[in-house]
Amino acid sequence: MKVIKQLQFKFVYSMILIEMIVFAIIFISLNVTITRRENQEAKAFLTYLVKNGGHRPRPRPMDNKMKQDDFPRYENFDDIDATSSASRAHPEDFLQNLPIFFRPEQENKENLRNYFSVRITNEGEILEVIQDFPLNYTTEEINLLIHQIISKDEMCGNIGGVMYCITSFSETEQLICLLNRSSELKTLGKLYIYSGLLYFMSIVLSVLISIPTSKYMVRPAKEAFEKQKQFIADASHELKTPIAVIGANIDVLESEIQNNKWLEYIKTENKRMGELVKDLLYLAKNDAGRNELTFSDFDFSNAVENSVLPFEVVAFESGKTLEFDIEKGISCNGDEKSLKQVFIILVDNAIKNSGSGAKITVKAYSEGQKIVYKVHNTGAGIQKDELEKIFLRFYRSDSSRVRKTGGYGLGLAIARTIAGDHGGTLIADSEVGKWAEFTLTLPKKK
Secondary structure, three states, X not given: OXXXXXXXXXXXXXXXXXHHHXXXXXXXXXXXXXXXXXXXXXHHHHXXXXXXXOXXXXXXXXXXXXXXXXXXXXXXXXXXXXXXXXXXXXXXXXXXXXXXXXXHHHHHHHHOOEEEEEEEEOOOOEEEXXXXXXXXXXXXXXXXXXXXXXXXXXXXXXXXXXXXXXXXXXXXXXXXXXXXXXXXXXXXXXXXXXXXXXXXXXXXXXXXXXXXXXHHHHHXXXXXXXXXXXXXXXXXXXXXXXXXXXXXXXXXXXXXXXOOHHHHHHHHHHHHHHHHHHHHHHHHHHHOOOOOOOOEEEEXXXXXXXXXOOHHHHHHHOOOEEEEEEOOOOEEEEOHHHHHHHHHHHHHHHHHOOOOOOEEEEEEEEEOOEEEEEEEXXXXXXXXXXXXXXXXXXXXXXXXXXXHHOOOOOHHXXXXXXXXXXXXXXXXXEEOOOEEEEEEEEEOOO
């Protein structure tokens, strides 16, 4: 079931990620397009003011068949700047040659713009305020605004929500055309906020839609996985009986046939088959959620000692050293039987996968709110790219060595499964050619 949940999670995550990217592109493109359009129209309108001496130009008839590209677009005021610098010597030519286009469909919109123009001397003294309607600015505010614009020493720009452009009006005078875009910028700000809210709501809606959709999409995989688990469980259960019968017959034959090597081979392989079926049945039940763990308080230190001590003789016979460093009095809440199985699997794995003369060290101690069980062995170690693969079912990094030790590659998978059932972790670390170490971490008894 964990595999199905992971598949469903990845499906939901992928859908949401794709939708986030698509919606982000749509909303950002929309906002950028609208903002650029508003900026272009504002710049074009300011150009019209400059052309008409500070007054709004009157619309002139245009051919309705003109295309959008026929209208000028002003990304910046470079053209105005260049003309303005040249216009100081011939201001009349500048005003006559400045291009003028005004779309009739924009007339109502332009009538709402708050704009005005100011004639000043080259020294900055205000000579006249040119306006087409009553202004929302006082004389002091206009003086302050003009002073700020002059101090910036830029021919065109923005200041406090006001777009401006300076051009020579005569040899001794300058014309400053100003366009107040405060309300327009506020509207754009609201557009950004509403777009963000709509984007957030779209993602939430996508999550709500993706969850039931993902369940529908993974249903075939879930059904196939369920059938596979059921098959493994049924097959493992059915195999237990013939294996037990074979074992019983072997015992009878051993009493009649003494020292028969062929019979020993059969006995050994039958035992291995029995262990394999047992492991497969455990994993199948765990996948189906039918493994019943009995949680209770028990002495973790004693459980480790009782599980590991029998391996001292096994290690000695293999020419290896087994050492213990177990903290006393550690209390744990969990299924003692299954955790003992983990202790045995890790020590047995260390003994089988280390060479002659290796040193195996078992440690158990409490650390903060956690209980730690470590099994360290010297030897060939594990490749870095295999530190996670060794926990996969039936994964064997060295097939020849496994045939000698009799493993099937299920022990570590079972150990990690049991650790996960207890809310803990099981990880591996190694330095190739020197050592390997497995660390089981469990939450401490509350």
